[in-house]
Structures are given as C-alpha cells and as structure tokens.
Amino acid sequence: MSAQPAHRGGALWALAITSVAGFMAALDNLVVVTALPSIREDLGGALHDLEWTVSAYTLTFAVLLMFGAALGDRFGRRRLFLAGITIFTVASAAAAMAPGIDALIAARAVQGVGAAIMMPLTLTLLTAAVPAERRGMAFGIWGAVNGLAVASGPLVGGSLTEYISWQWIFWLNVPLGLALLPLARLRLAESYGTGAPLDLPGTLLASGGLFGVVYGLVRGPVDGWTGTPVLTALFAGGALLVGFVLYSTRAANPMLPMRLFRSRAFSGINAASLLMFLGMFGSIFLLSQYMQGVLGYSPTEAGLRMLPWTGMPMLIAPVAGILSDRIGGRPVVATGLFLQAAGLGYLASVVTADASYGSQLPGLIISGIGMALFFAPASALVMSSVIPREQGIASGANNALREVGGALGIAVMASIFAAQGGYESGQAFVDGLRPAVAVGAAMVALAGIAALLIPASARGPQRLGVTEPTSPPAATRFTATRSKATESTTIESTTTGSTTARSTTGTPDAQSAGSAGTGAR
Numbered sequence: 001m002s003a004q005p006a007h008r009g010g011a012l013w014a015l016a017i018t019s020v021a022g023f024m025a026a027l028d029n030l031v032v033v034t035a036l037p038s039i040r041e042d043l044g045g046a047l048h049d050l051e052w053t054v055s056a057y058t059l060t061f062a063v064l065l066m067f068g069a070a071l072g073d074r075f076g077r078r079r080l081f082l083a084g085i086t087i088f089t090v091a092s093a094a095a096a097m098a099p100g101i102d103a104l105i106a107a108r109a110v111q112g113v114g115a116a117i118m119m120p121l122t123l124t125l126l127t128a129a130v131p132a133e134r135r136g137m138a139f140g141i142w143g144a145v146n147g148l149a150v151a152s153g154p155l156v157g158g159s160l161t162e163y164i165s166w167q168w169i170f171w172l173n174v175p176l177g178l179a180l181l182p183l184a185r186l187r188l189a190e191s192y193g194t195g196a197p198l199d200l201p202g203t204l205l206a207s208g209g210l211f212g213v214v215y216g217l218v219r220g221p222v223d224g225w226t227g228t229p230v231l232t233a234l235f236a237g238g239a240l241l242v243g244f245v246l247y248s249t250r251a252a253n254p255m256l257p258m259r260l261f262r263s264r265a266f267s268g269i270n271a272a273s274l275l276m277f278l279g280m281f282g283s284i285f286l287l288s289q290y291m292q293g294v295l296g297y298s299p300t301e302a303g304l305r306m307l308p309w310t311g312m313p314m315l316i317a318p319v320a321g322i323l324s325d326r327i328g329g330r331p332v333v334a335t336g337l338f339l340q341a342a343g344l345g346y347l348a349s350v351v352t353a354d355a356s357y358g359s360q361l362p363g364l365i366i367s368g369i370g371m372a373l374f375f376a377p378a379s380a381l382v383m384s385s386v387i388p389r390e391q392g393i394a395s396g397a398n399n400a401l402r403e404v405g406g407a408l409g410i411a412v413m414a415s416i417f418a419a420q421g422g423y424e425s426g427q428a429f430v431d432g433l434r435p436a437v438a439v440g441a442a443m444v445a446l447a448g449i450a451a452l453l454i455p456a457s458a459r460g461p462q463r464l465g466v467t468e469p470t471s472p473p474a475a476t477r478f479t480a481t482r483s484k485a486t487e488s489t490t491i492e493s494t495t496t497g498s499t500t501a502r503s504t505t506g507t508p509d510a511q512s513a514g515s516a517g518t519g520a521r
Contacts, residue, residue: 013187014129015138018122019145020180021085024173025115026146028057028092029281029406030153030310033288034299035166042166043101051218051414054285055407056105059214060112061119062403063207066255068117069124069393070198077121077128078190082181084118089177096170107170116400123395127383128191139321139379146375154288154306158299199255205244206255210404212237217411256397257390265385266394268453269333269378270401275447276337276374277405279440282413283344284310286433294353294426305357305364309343312368317375324377330454333381336373337448343367344441348434353426370444381454413440 032039036050072080091114095107122142130138160168216233223230248254261267284306291302324332343366350359378398386394413436421432 010187011130011134011138013183014126015141017180017184017188018126019142020176021081021118021184022122022142022146023149024088024176025061025119026149027153027156028111028115028173029054029061029149029403030284031157031169032166033285034154034158034292034303035161035169036289037292038161038166038299039101039104043098043104049101049105051285051410052105053101053108055214055218055410056108057112057115058281058403058407058410059211060109061116062112062400062407063210064113064116064203065120065400065403066206066393066397067198067203069120069395069397070203070255071117072121072124073192073393074198076190076192077124078184078188081118081121081125081188082184084114084116084121085177085180085184086114088114088118089174090114092170092173092177096167096174120395120399123379123383124391125188125191127388127391128189135380135383137318137321137325139377139383141318141321142379154284154310155300155303158301158303162299197253199251199253202244202248202251202255205240205247209237209240209242209244210407212240214404214407214411217408217415220411220415256393260386260390260394260397263385265381265454268450269329269381269385270398271450271453272333272337272374272447273378273382273398274401274405274408275443275450276340277402278409278412279344279443279447280340280371280409281406282409283347283437283440285410286413286417286436287347290351290429290433293423294429295355295357308361309364309368309371312365312372316369316372320373320375320377321380324380328456329377329381329384330451330456332373332377333454334448334451336370336377337444337451338370339373340367340370341441341445341448343370344437344444348437348441351430351433351437353430409440409443413437 032053036053039053040050068080068084088111091107091110095104095111098104098107123139126138126142127135156172157166157169160166160172212233214237216230216237219227219233220230225231245258248256249258261270288302288306291297291305292299297305320332320336343363346363346366347360350363382394382398383391416436416439417432419432420435421428421430423429
C-alpha cells in the first residue's frame with residue numbers, strides 16, 4: 001500500500017479544498033427545507049415524505065460516517081476523499097433529475113453515502129496539513145465555511161426554488177464537485193491511519209440500529225406509535241445499538257473503540273454535538289415552513305429572515321476559533337449552547353399565527369450567536385481529545401453523532417408537531433410548533449450541560465491526558481527514513497515479514513511514527 005505525496009500542497013490548499021467539500025456536505029443538510037412546499041406541490045408527498053427528503057440524506061450520512069473514516073484510514077484518506085466527492089456529485093445530478101418523490105429520496109440517500117465518505121476526511125486532511133499551533137484558526141475558518149453552508153442553505157434553497165426551480169438546489173453541487181476532484185488529487189498529501197482491518201460486523205450493527213430507530217420515529221406519527229412496524233423498528237434498532245456497544249468493547253479492532261469514551265473530553269463533546277444538532281435541525285425544519293406556510297413569506301424571503309440565526313457562523317466562528325486557542329474550548333462551547341437554548345426558548349414563546357418579524361428577531365440573533373460559538377471550538381476539541389493516529393475515527397464518530405442528532409431532531413420534533421398540531425390552519429401549525437421548538441431548546445440546554453463535563457484545560461491531547469505511545473507494539477517495528485523531497489515511514493511486520501511504505505509528509509502520523517522509529521533505533 002503506497003501513495004505518492006502531493007508535495008505541491010500546503011496548508012492553504014488543504015484549507016480551501018476541505019472547506020469547500022465541507023460546505024457542499026453541510027449545505028445539503030438544510031438546502032431543501034425552504035424548497036419543501038414546492039417539492040410537495042411538484043412531486044406530491046405527505047409530511048413523512050418531506051421528512052425523508054431531509055432524513056434520507058442525514059440518515060445515510062450518519063450511519064456510514066465512521067465507516068467512511070475507517071476506509072480512509074485503511075486505504076488512504078485522499079483516495080477515499082476523491083471517491084466520496086465523486087459519489088456525492090453523481091447523486092446530486094440524480095436528485096435534480098428525479099421524476100418522483102421516491103426517486104428523490106433514493107438520490108438523497110446516495111448523496112449521504114458520498115458525504116459520509118468525504119466529510120470526516122476533511123478534518124483529518126486539514127489536521128495533517130496545518131501546524132498544531134495554527135489549527136484553532138484553521139478550524140475556525142473551516143467552521144465558518146460550514147456555518148456559511150448552514151446559513152445559505154435555507155436562503156440558497158429558497159432563492160433557487162423561487163426564481164429558477166427546486167432542481168437547481170442539487171445541480172449547484174455538480175460544478176463544485178467537478179472542480180474539487182483535480183484540485184484534491186494534485187494538492188492534497190496522502191495519509192493513513194492505523195491500518196487496522198475494517199470492522200464489518202460493527203458497521204452492520206451500528207448501521208442497522210441507527211436506521212431502525214430513526215425509521216421508527218419518522219413512521220410513528222403515520223402508522224401509530226403502537227403499530228407493529230414502528231415498535232419493531234424501534235426495539236430492533238435499540239437492540240442492535242446495544243449489541244454494537246457490547247461488541248465494540250470486546251472486538252480486537254472495533255470501528256469505534258469504546259475506550260475513547262473514557263475521556264471526559266471525547267464523551268462530553270460528542271454528547272453535546274448530538275444534542276445540539278437534535279435541537280437545531282428540528283427547529284430549522286419547522287421554523288422555515290412556519291415562515292412560508294403561516295406568515296406567508298416567499299422561499300427567498302423566508303431564507304433571508306432566517307439569516308440572523310443561520311448567518312452568524314460566518315461572522316463569529318473564526319473569532320470563536322481564536323478564543324478557543326487562548327482560553328480553551330469548553331467555556332466557548334458551553335456559552336454558545338446555553339445562548340442557543342435561550343434563543344430557541346424565546347422563539348417558542350413568541351411564535352403566533354400572525355407574529356411580526358421584529359418579535360422573532362431577538363431569538364434568531366441569540367440562537368445564531370450561540371450556534372456560531374459552538375462550531376469551531378467543537379471541532380478542535382474533538383481532534384485534540386485523541387492521539388493523532390485515531391483522529392480519523394474520532395472525526396467520523398463526531399460527525400456521525402451530529403448527523404444522528406439531526407435525523408433524530410427532525411423525526412422527534414416532527415412527531416411532536418404532528419401530535420399537537422398540523423397543516424390545517426395557521427393556528428394548528430403554531431399549536432404544533434411551540435411544544436416542538438420548546439423541546440429543541442431543552443435538548444440544546446442539555447448539550448450545554450454535557451459540554452461542562454469537558455476538562456477545563458481542554459486544548460490539546462497532552463492536556464487531556466491523551467498521549468501517543470512512546471514505543472510501538474511488540475509485533476511491529478518502525479524505521480524512519482528521510483530525503484530532501486519527502487519523509488516516509490516504513491512499517492515492517494515482524495510476524496509476516498511484509499513491508500509497507502507510506503508517505504506521511506506533513507501528517508500527525510508522520511510525527512508520531514518518526515519519533516517511534518527514532519526510539520527503535
């Protein structure tokens with residue numbers, strides 16, 4: 001297994017390429033929300049079909065994220081990054097050409113597969129290219145671009161739907177994907193993780209469990225919560241997830257090592273991420289429809305009016321990244337989550353069938369500032385909570401839990417909405433919206449409490465008590481060689497006698513492997 005280093009790359013190219021890729025993946029989480037009324041009018045479909053146009057993407061995205069990260073660690077992060085971009089781009093074209101709601105949902109699911117492969121690798125590729133002392137700012141910019149996707153999702157979706165057609169929310173990805181492919185091939189350096197074998201049993205258990213739980217939540221309002229399909233999906237999904245945890249505690253090379261959760265930093269930031277996305281996604285899903293269906297705004301007008309909330313990451317996230325470098329990530333993340341919870345709670349209290357935009361504006365601004373304070377420090381905390389060679393799986397796990405939170409948020413809050421209200425009238429919509437958004441606020445407040453579990457000095461692996469082993473495992477011997485053009489690590493297995501050369505130019509893995517090789521010599 002070998003790859004030629006992309007020595008023409010560098011931190012700026014890596015930042016640009018990974019940020020655009022992250023933008024594409026994040027944009028498609030919410031780009032459809034302001035287009036849902038037009039999609040329903042054009043292709044038909046009930047509330048649960050509209051949920052699936054969002055959830056089909058977030059579900060496959062969430063289910064396969066850790067597997068995508070593991071594939072990158074095993075076969076090459078740049079190589080799998082290119083594969084993910086290709087799948088995502090082709091699926092975007094298929095979504096744009098979908099003749100019916102079922103075809104659109106299927107294309108969205110394939111989009112999620114591509115995003116699941118490329119998204120966790122954006123952080124590992126960026127971490128590999130940027131020096132440790134500058135990663136806070138780099139993650140801040142990366143987070144700002146992802147925040148831009150969240151901000152522009154409803155606006156882009158609304159504008160394209162109103163002035164061209166909803167199909168163009170998917171065609172937009174095609175030129176971006178085609179431009180990224182040659183740039184990533186030429187400008188990114190290849191890197192690898194631990195090289196552990198793929199965990200197929202763990203992947204099947206996690207994938208089946210997550211699908212069962214989310215499917216049951218989405219179908220509950222339609223089939224009834226005591227219906228056989230719903231109960232079967234929920235219980236089977238829960239059992240498979242329990243099986244995944246038990247299996248992962250005993251497996252030799254699990255997809256997600258349960259020992260990572262012994263770290264307060266890793267456990268705290270992942271719990272906070274899941275709960276934050278649960279509250280945020282569900283709220284945006286319903287509030288964007290409220291602005292159109294109840295208040296009568298056009299798709300573009302609805303997108304513009306949500307900018308004080310969704311647009312704040314563009315302004316605040318880089319500053320949040322710098323703050324996390326200076327004072328640590330915990331206070332920034334926790335403050336942001338409590339602010340967002342307060343903003344959502346305010347919105348739940350003021351929405352009415354004829355509420356003015358001015359009455360909603362304070363809640364939108366407070367929620368937006370809170371969301372912006374979360375993004376960049378959260379990414380830095382995840383990557384610093386594990387040793388460098390496990391950053392790929394840590395990134396995949398965190399992104400997976402975020403997407404699981406998003407899918408669960410839409411399912412849970414749509415269920416609450418359907419139980420308390422509906423689309424029959426403006427007042428009926430508000431009757432369902434208020435309790436749903438209140439639950440979203442509570443979930444984000446719980447996320448803030450989870451963030452407080454993170455150690456106060458959480459700025460890097462050494463401060464978290466996470467260190468790279470000082471010597472390699474007994475079965476493996478490391479030697480390091482260096483030339484002027486490249487630095488590589490040769491790994492020789494003492495049990496098989498096989499030799500594998502891997503380029504590790506500019507990667508954290510290179511540093512750890514190089515130091516191990518020095519110790520071996």
